[in-house]
Amino acid sequence: MPPRLRLQSKQLRLAATTTRAPQYVCWQCRHASTAAASTTTPAPPIDHMTHAPRPISHYPPTQPPSYKPPEFRKSQLHRQYQSVLRSSPLMLLFQHNNIKATEWTGIRRELANALKKADEELARSGDETMVGSSSKLQIVQTGIFASALKVVEFWEPKYLDQPPVNEPTDPKVSSSTPIHDTQPTNRDPSLTHGLSKNAYLAARNAKLQHGLEPLLSGPMAILTLPTVSPAHVKAALSILSPSKEIPAPKRRTTPSYHDPTVQTGLKKLMFLGARVEGKVFDMDGAKWVGSIEGGLTGLRAQLVGMLQGIGSGLTNTLESAGKSLYLTVEGRRGMLEDEQKEGKSEGQ
Amino acid sequence: MLTKYLTSVATAFSPFNPKSGKTARNFLALLPPNARTTMAIDVKLLNQAQKDKPASLDLKFKDGKEMKLDLEKMKIKDIQAEVNRHSRTLLRQEELNG
Numbered sequence: 001m002p003p004r005l006r007l008q009s010k011q012l013r014l015a016a017t018t019t020r021a022p023q024y025v026c027w028q029c030r031h032a033s034t035a036a037a038s039t040t041t042p043a044p045p046i047d048h049m050t051h052a053p054r055p056i057s058h059y060p061p062t063q064p065p066s067y068k069p070p071e072f073r074k075s076q077l078h079r080q081y082q083s084v085l086r087s088s089p090l091m092l093l094f095q096h097n098n099i100k101a102t103e104w105t106g107i108r109r110e111l112a113n114a115l116k117k118a119d120e121e122l123a124r125s126g127d128e129t130m131v132g133s134s135s136k137l138q139i140v141q142t143g144i145f146a147s148a149l150k151v152v153e154f155w156e157p158k159y160l161d162q163p164p165v166n167e168p169t170d171p172k173v174s175s176s177t178p179i180h181d182t183q184p185t186n187r188d189p190s191l192t193h194g195l196s197k198n199a200y201l202a203a204r205n206a207k208l209q210h211g212l213e214p215l216l217s218g219p220m221a222i223l224t225l226p227t228v229s230p231a232h233v234k235a236a237l238s239i240l241s242p243s244k245e246i247p248a249p250k251r252r253t254t255p256s257y258h259d260p261t262v263q264t265g266l267k268k269l270m271f272l273g274a275r276v277e278g279k280v281f282d283m284d285g286a287k288w289v290g291s292i293e294g295g296l297t298g299l300r301a302q303l304v305g306m307l308q309g310i311g312s313g314l315t316n317t318l319e320s321a322g323k324s325l326y327l328t329v330e331g332r333r334g335m336l337e338d339e340q341k342e343g344k345s346e347g348q
Numbered sequence: 349m350l351t352k353y354l355t356s357v358a359t360a361f362s363p364f365n366p367k368s369g370k371t372a373r374n375f376l377a378l379l380p381p382n383a384r385t386t387m388a389i390d391v392k393l394l395n396q397a398q399k400d401k402p403a404s405l406d407l408k409f410k411d412g413k414e415m416k417l418d419l420e421k422m423k424i425k426d427i428q429a430e431v432n433r434h435s436r437t438l439l440r441q442e443e444l445n446g
Contacts, residue, residue, distance in 0.1 A: 095373055095376075097376050098383075214363065214365060214370065215364070218374055267389075268381070268384070270373070270376070271393075273363065282397075283393060284395045
């Protein structure tokens, strides 16, 4: 049954603002005639019906305000490159000079095959991580990539002692926690993400150098690996940048690699350097990484062997010094004794 | 840049040199996709230790002119201008000869 007295919405709002006490709504009267009174949800207060309720948080916790507008492609690429840089300790950098799409397809196919082969070989020896399947050769926007690299290298967010209080974002939940003004401000110290203004300002410093600056110009492609796996580096380099130490696969074993499309594409792909766990390696350094036998365990074995060698060498050296001293002193004593004997024999 | 009249490009540089390395790489990026079928391209990459070694960029044109470009002083725009200047004369000759 509609209310007998028809009120204008303006009057209602006036009534809601003037009365300080919460407005009393007689639910019983309103729903007396409806049969399913228990199933209906209570209507929101009248001033919520006339105005939208004030949003409590102006941004969801997963989308804090960023320095550059987040809807721009460059912002999203920046975020993506930061994530790539953080998640891949091993990265090979290439320059691609006008490689055609068909050539890229061929190169990617050959690379995937080689990495799969390396994966299978490692799996046979018990390493079932399958690093090769999650590696990726991608073209990057050089300028945005350079900026993302600076943020990753030099932006160390100073986390607050107390994490910011989680604002109740759900208006239905009543809460007694004080609600701060959550208008997004760029300089808010609680914003620690890589797209924040703080990160931008930290990475803008031109004095900070990470060593890869000279490489970051021109058309760039990167090959990312999720772990430092020398076997995969070797497999990738044998395809993308074969050399004397890491030769290309033979025509007999992989005829598709010697396809003219792949070969013309590879000639236009220049291997520039690598970034391994934050350190810069040139071509020779990357080849050395690829030539480590047996990965990290192999390197540890080499180190142990070397240290053992040093140990035995050291004891030999120390011993020899003692021995030579002993010999010298002995010799001198013999000489002195001889002299004394001679002196005695002369005096007699 | 007019690359039609280039017959040979020989360059040696270290990509770790912020000046010559960048210029040489930019020059290589300007060559068309089918450059290797029309000209002989020889790229020698030096490593990080040799980054202070003087880089070289030698070009040869169809009329036999050889051009040795100084990568330390010239930027990519200057190189483009130099190459275009000679290529334009060749283009004009070709047009006049029909």
